[in-house]
Amino acid sequence: MSRLSSRHIQIKCLETDAFGLFxxxxxxxxxxxxxxxxxxENIVLEFDGKKPARDVVSLVNYVLSGYFEMAxxxxxxxxxxxxxxxxxxxxxxxxxxxxxxxxxxxxxxxFDIVFYNSQNSPLVIARLVKPQKRxxxxxxxxxxxxxxxxxxxxxxxxxxxxxxxxxCVPSPAPAAVIQKIQQKVGANDPVNRFDSRLPQSGISLNxxxxxxxxxxxxxxxxxxxGSSSSLSERNGDSEDSASTNLRLIYxxxxxxxxxLVHPELSKK
Numbered sequence: 480m481s482r483l484s485s486r487h488i489q490i491k492c493l494e495t496d497a498f499g500l501f502x503x504x505x506x507x508x509x510x511x512x513x514x515x516x517x518x519x520e521n522i523v524l525e526f527d528g529k530k531p532a533r534d535v536v537s538l539v540n541y542v543l544s545g546y547f548e549m550a551x552x553x554x555x556x557x558x559x560x561x562x563x564x565x566x567x568x569x570x571x572x573x574x575x576x577x578x579x580x581x582x583x584x585x586x587x588x589x590f591d592i593v594f595y596n597s598q599n600s601p602l603v604i605a606r607l608v609k610p611q612k613r614x615x616x617x618x619x620x621x622x623x624x625x626x627x628x629x630x631x632x633x634x635x636x637x638x639x640x641x642x643x644x645x646x647c648v649p650s651p652a653p654a655a656v657i658q659k660i661q662q663k664v665g666a667n668d669p670v671n672r673f674d675s676r677l678p679q680s681g682i683s684l685n686x687x688x689x690x691x692x693x694x695x696x697x698x699x700x701x702x703x704x705g706s707s708s709s710l711s712e713r714n715g716d717s718e719d720s721a722s723t724n725l726r727l728i729y730x731x732x733x734x735x736x737x738x739l740v741h742p743e744l745s746k747k
Contacts, residue, residue, distance in 0.1 A: 485576075490525075534689060537736075568602065644677075
């Protein structure tokens with residue numbers, strides 16, 4: 480597999496003895512939002528070479544700090560406890576380009592990010608759907624959801640260590656995608672809709688949307704971190720230069736905003 484097809488990222492603490500995600504998980508009811516923010520500030524990523532694409536890092540950041548902080552603030556962590564607690568144990572992730580087709584697999588504008596603990600067991604998996612032409616996007620996005628759920632169930636059957644999954648699509652999330660996920664997890668159940676669990680694997684599945692700022696979303700093009708929009712960048716192959724391979728990810732002003740779409744926490 481080529482260097483651009485697979486990329487490893489190490490997840491580390493800036494200061495091992497400082498307040499971290501593990502400190503929040505140990506006693507979540509006693510910590511404040513400030514404490515959670517401080518824990519996120521202690522996270523750093525170590526990249527293998529140049530910094531990966533902006534949206535990839537944005538989704539990694541969301542899993543490690545955005546979702547973690549939001550779940551604590553809203554109380555969602557009580558319903559998705561396994562996923563939330565496992566985030567504090569993540570030590571690395573692997574980013575892979577998704578391919579489709581049997582005889583001659585071709586690359587599609589989708590990335591899968593698998594997060595591992597120190598024993599190299601997969602705990603969390605996330606799928607990033609990049610901006611694409613809006614024509615027939617609803618159908619394509621629905622297929623991306625179906626293939627992702629199939630992959631999640633297979634991985635859980637094989638490893639048995641997954642605690643949760645997140646699929647992230649360009650904002651606004653298509654209504655068809657939201658409905659598909661709601662059907663899969665039985666969101667019509669008023670008791671279990673916040674758990675949002677897949678019936679086969681029993682793990683939580685969340686849907687998020689990434690705001691690319693409206694730059695070329697209709698044409699499937701965008702310019703990462705202000706660089707020129709070359710052909711390789713439009714295909715998602717660009718790697719943003721970084722002055723160091725060790726980067727704080729929270730707060731990160733250059734990242735795309737990501738918000739949780741399902742479960743809808745404000746819905747009564």
